[in-house]
Amino acid sequence: MIKINNLLSVGICLLFLGCSTDEKQTVITKKTLVMSEEFDVAGAPNPDLWSYNIGTGNNGWGNNEKQYYTDRPQNIIVENGNLKITARRELYLGSAFTSARILTKGKLEQKYGRIEARIKLPLGQGLWPAFWMLGANSDTVIWPACGEIDIMEYLGNSPTKIFGTVHGPGYSGGESISKNFFLSNSRFDTDFHVFGIEWDENKINFYVDDFLYHSVTPSDVPGEWVFNQPFYLILNIAVGGNLPGSPNAETPFPQSMLVDYIRIFE
Template sequence: MIIKYNTIKTLVFSTLLLAIMGCSTDEKQTVTTMNNLVFQDEFNENGAPNSAYWSYNIGTGSNGWGNNELQYYTDRPQNVVVEDGMLKITARRELYMGSNYTSARILTKGKVEQKYGRIEARIKLPLGRGLWPAFWMLGANSDTVTWPQCGEIDIMEYLGSNPTTVLGTVHGPGYSAGESISKSYTLPNSRFDTDFHIFGIEWGEDYINYYIDDVLYNQITPEDVPGEWVFNQPFYIILNMAVGGNLPGSPNTETAFPQTMLVDYVRIYQ
């Protein structure tokens, strides 16, 4: 038993070593391989987001978009606008249509839908407990197949109470919400609310690689999910900033409003 125990310990130790090596910012790490740009929104034209690519979710959904979120999503320029070469999604503390906060959520559903590819955005995130911005994707069949069967790929989720960490997650049948397959990435010596960072996935048949800047920090394959792999079909992109809800909790007295998520670009490569 002792020998076996030791062996297991050794295995754990070597796995740890591998993990550490795998996560290092070694120059030899290959982060991305798809470099043929097939879609880009650089957010260079002032005004509303380009309607050829983007539409809006308006209101509070049901039960605060399923998460008891506190904001009312609008399409007003106070909440979503393109200016200074950026898409700006702004959460405000204001009474609006029965909610205490407003914000925005835009999506490429029916306009830009993609199966496989490298999907990335360059984003500067806000600060403050209760803020929950995200850059994510849903299966294009989300109207006919209920969630989580349609699949969800969260390229980046961030909680304003934890300014050095983001989450990359997939949800599918048998592995959604609390049982989703997720990994966090923490910046060693920088923050997500003081500088722009690049958040992306490189997604192919039977794999999704997650990267931030020049660090590949996770790979999810069918072997990692305890249910059906639902990621071999087209998905659309969503950008939003929620306020409050089950995951981040409510804003507190230190949360300063308004808070803005700045998106420099969204690009898709193949």
Template sequence: MKKTKMICSMLVTSVIAASLFSCDLDETQTVTTLDNLVMQEDFDGTELNSELWSFELGDGSEEGLPGWGNNELQYYTDREENLKVEEGVMTITARKESFQGSNYTSARIITKAKFEKQYGRIEARMKLPWGTGLWPAFWMLGTDIDQVGWPQTGEIDIMEYDGSEPNVVHGSVHGPGYSGGNAVTKSYEFINDRLDTGFHTYGIEWGENYINYYVDDVLYNQITPENEDVTGEWVFNKPFYIIINMAVGGSFVGPPNADTVFPQTLEVDYVRVYE
């Protein structure tokens, strides 16, 4: 289970478009305006864009990582039952069903070897599912993972979510000496809103020696090599690729319980990258 270092809060009023945001941030933070759009995925058409995305299939055993290294319970497929592109939205659906020895199915897509980026603003507009045991994520891995392995390659979790907490998301980095339960992480909490009832934008602005975390353009965290929890090498000044998936179960969220309703769907309106 990931340790939460701090929770930032967003109080959203339902009557007027106003908000109160509270979070203790370092006044010396680096903030960069990035407006040159270099990748725009609006999920037009009726199929996943194979020039940008690939499916990762299976239960992780093909990679020597049963449960994808996290005790996850799903089998990832490329079936329409688990991933669909329709009316400008990409949906990943987790289902409770017996498939290839697993009791759940879902989908996981990556841009590895197709779109890889060093630095920029990376964001996605998403509507999240709800229920114990659901673990959707929008994240990145270093392109040298096949050579150096994890966590040396580095991992940037732009948005990670425990479906039993429908008003909280997490942003983290994993690297050598600060991975798994010791990841450098912070949580962002909506006080009177739920993330399964509407779309929100989750993003980072990433440059040399810093990563800024945003929800709906609100900056809630900055991680740099100087963070006290970065107890090893900073491995984020190199290219990474993008991953979107929805796991079922796993060490972060635990298994589904009797109250978890299936199927559950992660909806993605767009993914955009600026520099």
């Protein structure tokens, strides 16, 4: 269930973080827990927090994806303490695959803070799960001017790699500001990992398991910095599309993304 409070967390953790020698020591601050979605009530996702996108890419999310997003329990359910989003190979209303995409638009919109989720990812060519955010003004300001923060994106044929990205005016799609993170002793489809950002008016830091691998500031983007407004959360598994390509005969279905929790700190 969703929990909103003003509890102080355990404090400040000092770690040496980074993916290259030019990264510096960073302070990870978990101060005031303002939201925790623990997925501890079985059934449909909490309607006070989550809405659904229903349909195909023709509804506006594009990328030539192959799935039909539904709200059926076959595609999305809370069970065993996890949110479970499942992509299936099945004929459904003209599409060859089904999946789910949920969002907090109009229900939970956050400006700044630490935003993290503990997730286990699926495996297979053509699968494209993500934990990401769009500017709350996305209905009136056309993407990418509304801004997009991809806290975690993953391609199912690369089980040791994820990437974090920002999109905005002048730096979207293939021109986005993005960086990969590679696991050396584990895989994203066999274990849960924590994906997060720390975000303020002049910086967005990207983390995997509290390891800093990517940092973006206004000086890093060639256009306007559009990350000084509230954003809403999105969770989904896309199937196919411009980035991952289509599933092949070896792609196992069904495949699920499991989300243990989402937490926001200010």
